[in-house]
Amino acid sequence: MxxxxxxxxxxxxxxxxxxxxxxxxxxxxxxxxxxxxxxxxxxxxxxxxxxxxxxxxxxxxxxxxxxxxxxxxLSVTLAPGIVGNIYDGLQRPLSNIEGYSISRGYTAEAVDVNKSWHFVPVIKPGTKVEGGEKIGYVEETELIRHFIMIPPNVKGNLTYVAPEGEYKVSDSIAEVQNGEKVSISMIQKWPVRVPRPIKRRLVATEPLITGQRIIDAFFPLAKGGSAAVPGGFGTGKTVLLHQMASWANSRVVVYVGCGERGNEMVELLKTFPKLNDPISGKPIMQKSIMIANTSNMPVAAREASIYVGITLAEYYRDMGYDSLMLADSTSRWAEALREISGRLEEIPAEEGYPSYLASRIASFYERAGYVETLSGDFGSVSIIGAVSPPGGDFTEPVTTHTLRYVKAFWLLDPNLAYSRHYPAVNWISSYSSYVEPLSDWWSLNVSTEFETLRRQALDILFKEESLRNIVRLLGPEVLPEDEKLLLEAANMLREGFLKQSAYHEVDRYTPPAVQYYLLKLILTFYERAKEKLKGGTTVEEIRSSPLYLEVIRARFNVKGKEEFDALMKKVMEF
Amino acid sequence: MSGSITFSSVQSIKGSLMVIRTNGKLGYEELVEIELENGEKRLGRSLQVSEDIAVVEVFEGTQGLSPRGVKVRFLGRPLELSVSNELLGRIFDGLGRPIDGMPEPVGVEELDINGKILNPYKREYPDEFIQTGVSVIDGMLSMVRGQKLPIFSGSGLPHDMLAAQIARQATIAKGEEFAVVFAAIGVPADTAMFFRKELEESGALKRSVLFLNLAEDPAVERIVTPRVALTAAEYLAFEEGFHVLAILTDMTNYGEALREISMMREEVPSRRGYPGYLYTDLATIFERSGRITGRKGSLTQLPILSMPADDITHPIPDLTAYITEGQIVLSKDLYHKGIYPPVNVLMSLSRLMKDGVGEGKTRADHKELSDQLYNSYSKAMDVRSLAEIVGEEGIPESSKKYLQFADAFESKFMKQDPYENRDIDTTLNLAWDVLSILPESEWTNISEKSKKVYLSVVQKRNI
CATH class of the missing domain: 2.40.30.20 (Elongation Factor Tu (Ef-tu); domain 3)
Structure with a gap:
């Protein structure tokens, strides 16, 4: 010592x-x-x-x-009792502070040390163990079976494992002999700036389903992948991140509110206990960890909060789970770096940011990954980071450096936001390198046709973009009928697929199968309309038909195959 | 007054900063009192302290100061405001000293003007609708108690008129009235007089506290004025149970004062010379609003800031909008067309609207109507710009309705008199009126239910 x-x-x-x-x-x-x-x-x-x-x-x-x-x-406490908590940027729990303000010098244990947990051993004494090996578990919440693991830096002969029963987190539940005796409790400490060790990295092949159509269908994220969401103010970064946190099919969600509004954290605290996980049906609070360093809290803790969050996500990954870490906003974290650097009188690089900004961003996003854990399980950490470019300028240092290290990029477009098209993800400039590796998953699990529909839809939207330039100069009347129809098809995709309300009970979460149904409905309608156009029907007539509006509004009504079949029948008869 | 009282000497003076010898007796952000040879006293605050010297900002400016003949006394405490409900009805300077000729109010507590860090866990989510009586705000940018919603304006635009109208008319569902805390930050004296007159005439002055740092007052003081005002506002809201509306004008002057100090300290500048901590600094002001679990009052902020050269990407409006819960953007074009209040609705936003409106709060059709107005008005703007290029003849028949809709929206729904107070029913019925110009097939956001319940009522009334 x-x-x-x-x-x-x-x-x-x-x-x-x-x-x-x-x-x-x-x-x-x-x-x-x-x-x-x-x-x-x-x-x-x-x-x-x-x-x-x-x-x-x-x-x-x-x-x-x-x-x-x-x-x-600076280290975090890793033990049962983390999930469901709200912490400040240094992992101090915010829920058991008396009064309404945070006093300086406040200290508190990250988890309840007096709580008893029902420990079940899964290994017998006498075996050789290495770091990361599971020795038992407790049921942390209804959704999380919390495995107690040998700390990564310990190995030797397991001489004792506690029998099944009630234990507090600091009680000794195992002993490892390797020259000296190491007593193991349910608590581990880990320095936040050091990535937790793994066996090896693997290629991600499974999508992180978020239920957000433009993301899942067009610009997907793989489990273990990293994505950035840059957008100026009012473009809906936070709402999109809240949606991801609510609906993503990860086992654990770590939400870091980094230098953002206090009321946004309250909103999560208010809604998470009421929202149910789409897969298990249990409140998502039971798989969530929140870290709040709101904008009025000291700036240095903002820098730490990101690392505290990612370390917690890695710890649950080590149990063999898929963790999702959301950071809103990484720009505030970078600004904290800049502020500290300025006070240390370091020589600044671009816009006052320190020269090590890029390497810090890189090493943060590199902590994402789909891996084989030390215990031989498969787990992942996915990272979604919001970026708040000043003045909506995407050429500023934080955005440009982030782009070099993330593989999916969801650009939020102020013009879409101004016309209240949410999520305001721009489909021309956004991209995802995960489309290719994930396309097999869609064809095996949803439909073999999905990739074709996806391409068709994007094709229509790209063509619309170039037609709109003509329309802007000359008016829509100059276009031939088939191009006018293409504009209508694009409008149906925008209104009926790309737009998604975060507050409508059906619309807010769309399972992969329904995403396929909605695309299929719109594109089949378009095919039928093309044929009718040949038969002499005008675009104006197609547009004013009730079915046009019904297909657009399908996102509010189609919940499964039954509604899809019924509407599809009408479309086929159109 | 606690702490050691020590006299010190001045080493150098630069701009509004002073370097003094301290022998380690001065704490960070503590106050010093500077006494000139002629007996005049000024206040300063330390920005950097070390074992022997400290850098101090002098609130009243350093004019006439000389390293010789000046006495500096350490007050051993940060800048504080003495609070009680006796603040109501009073007028103070930018540092919180009375300037209305009446004696210092008796305080029950001395509070650090930096406030305390509100634990986000103890915040109560703001969701109580405030009726401002202004259609475009109530209908499409609804404010809730505890929100921070700034007005982004430009020179010559009626932001003061609008803020005063909100202060006069704002009521909460149960008809409770607001206490108003007004902070003038580097604005001309007539702006301050205008607000005072408006508050007086509406009888609200007795529930108001005014803090005035006028254009002629020292710029350094501006760094403190909003914090002093919010300390009073927090006390009235969370200790005395008032619903407080804090108007801070003009926050751009605040940002400029911050830049001035930063430059003098030779800090590394970030965008346009503003310090890298501008975001954090503004957040320590704007985040001082909201509601607290278990406390009766609320603190709603209505900051006003002018956008230099009408540029919304300028660091001050830009960073402000990242912190506040939306923004109300005023438009020169609309104002020139004779529309008051000239709100650019497409660029404006109220982030907390969604939880403050709807059944049981305003009306079940409110959200749909608002979404539809945004949707249609944004389409109408596209049609309007197209019509400017190709002429009205060049646009399809179906789009022409959009031009009529846009005109009616601006001249009937948005436009109102600065003294006209419309209740929420009137506002929403007006929305149905202007929407009815468009054929129903264009109403993609309106449910059948709302049509049935509300549209028929409006149509009947119009016959």
Missing amino acids: KLKVKGKITEVKGTVVKASNVSGIQMNEMVRVGELGLVGEVVRVEGDNAYVQVYEFTTGLRPGEPVEGLGSP
Whole structure:
């Protein structure tokens, strides 16, 4: 055990504090600063001096007050009881604070240490174990069987495993002998800036189904993939991320509200207990972890919150689950880096951001992946990061660097948002590199025809884009009838497929099969309409037929095969 | 007054910053009192402290200060506001000192003007509709108690008129009235006088607190004014149980003051010279609104900011809109057409509207109507710009209805008198009226049920 270093403050500048007489303190070590014991982290060491970024407001802090090193880097507590919680950026639970404000220097255990869990062993003493091996489990929630694993850095002979029964998280439930005896409880600590180890990375082949049509059908994300959602204000980033968190078919969801609005976290807290997971039917609160560093909270903790979130997601991945981590917004995290860098008087690169911005973004998104875990299971961490480009300018550093490392990109278009087309994902500029690897899944699980329909639909939308340029200059009257009909087909795709209401009970979540049905209905209607056009019907007549509106409104009504068949029959008879 | 009282000497002066010797006795963001030779006193606050020196911003400016002959006293506390319900009906300067000729109000508590960090877990989700009596706001940009909804405006536009109309007319379902906290941040004296007169004439002045930092007042003080005002507002809302409407005008002046200080401190600038922490700093102001579980009152913010050169991508409006729960954008084009309030609805948004309207709150058809108006008006704008190019003859017959709709929407639904107070029923019925210009086949957002229940009522009334 390392000795605790004690020194004193010599300078305070915003949330950066300079401390002297701290020889032996390590880079990234956690420290307690001042009489109030504010939490901070060492960000620079110079001889006997160190610079500390404090995770709390520093008002009133004076030179001469104490600084104490805690001997370990910023780490999270990994144990049953994490799921269903709301934490601040340093994994301090927000739900058991008295009063309505967060006082400085607040400390609390991340999980309830007095709660008893029913532990069931799955391994017998006498076996050789290595890091990551499962020794037993507790039922953390109705949705999460929480496996207790040998910590990654421990291996040896398992000499003791506790019998089935009630234990607290800190009780010893196993012992490993390897030269010295290591006692194992349900709690593990892990430094947040270090990725948890895995056996190997695999190629992702399964989609993360989100129930959001434009995502799943056109620009999908694979389990273990990474995606970025850039968009200016009011383009619906947060609503889209909330939808993903609510409906994605991942086993665990970690939602990091990073420098965003307090009321948005309240909205999640209010809706998650009421929404049911589309697969299990249980409240999604039972698989969710929330981390809130709202915009009025200190900026340094914002930088940490992203790492706390991803480490929690990795821990559940190690149990063999698919985790989804959502970060809203990674721009605020980058701005926190910039602010701290500025206070350290580092030489800035673009727009004041530090030169290591790109490498930090890269190493964050690299923590996503579909992997074989140390225990030989398959698990994944998927990352969806919102990006808030200032002035809606997609050439700014955070957006451009993010684009280099993510494989799916959902660009939110202010013009779509202005006309209240939500989700405002632009179908011309967005892309996903997962389309190809996932197309087999769609043809095996949904329909062999799906890929063809998908291409047809995108084709119509691309053609519409070029026709619209003509229409903008010359008016729609100059177009021949078949091109006018194509515009109508594009309109049906926009209104009946791409638009999706987050607040309509049926529309908000569309299972893959229904996504196929809706595409099929619209495209078949278009085929029928083309034939009728040849027979002399005008586009105006097709547009004003009740069936046109009915197919568009199918997204509110078609829940399964029955409704699809009924409507399909009408379309065929059209 | 706690803390050590020490006298110190000034080392250098630069802009509104001063470097003083401290011997480590001054804490970060603590106050100092500067006494000039002629006895005049000014307030300052530390921005950076070290063992021997500190950098201090002087709120009243450094004019006439000299390193010699100046005494600096450490007050040993951050900037505080003395609060009680005696604040109501009073007028203060930008630092919270009375300027209405009456004595200092008796406070029950001294509060740090930076406020406390509200635990998001203890927030109550804002979902109670505020009727402002302004159709375009109530109908399409509904405000709720505890929301922060700024007005983005430009020079010469009637943002003050609109804010005053909201302050006068805003009522909550049960007819409770708002207490108004008004902060003038670097605005001309006549703007402050206008608000004061409006509040006085409507009888709201006795439930109002005014904090005035006028254009002629020192710029550094502007950094503090919104925080002082919000400290008063938070106290009235969460301790005294008032529903508070805080009007902060003009937040662009605030941002400029922040830039000025940042430049003087030689910090690395980010966009357009504004400091990299502009977002975080603005958030510590705008996030001070909302409702708290178990507390009676609420704090609603209506900040006003002018967009320099009408540019919505300018850092101040841009970052503001990332923090606030929507924005009301005013349009010069509409104002020139004689439309008041000239709201560019397509660029405007109220993020909290969805939970504040509908059955039991306003009316069951509210959400659908609002969606439909947005949808149709946005189509109408496309038709309008097409008609400008190809002429009205060049557009199809079916689209011409959209031109009529857009005109009616602007001149009947949006346009109203600054003293006209429309209730929500009137507003929604007007929406049906203008929507009826379009054929029903264009109503993609309207359900059969709403047509049956509400449309027939409106049609009957019109006969």
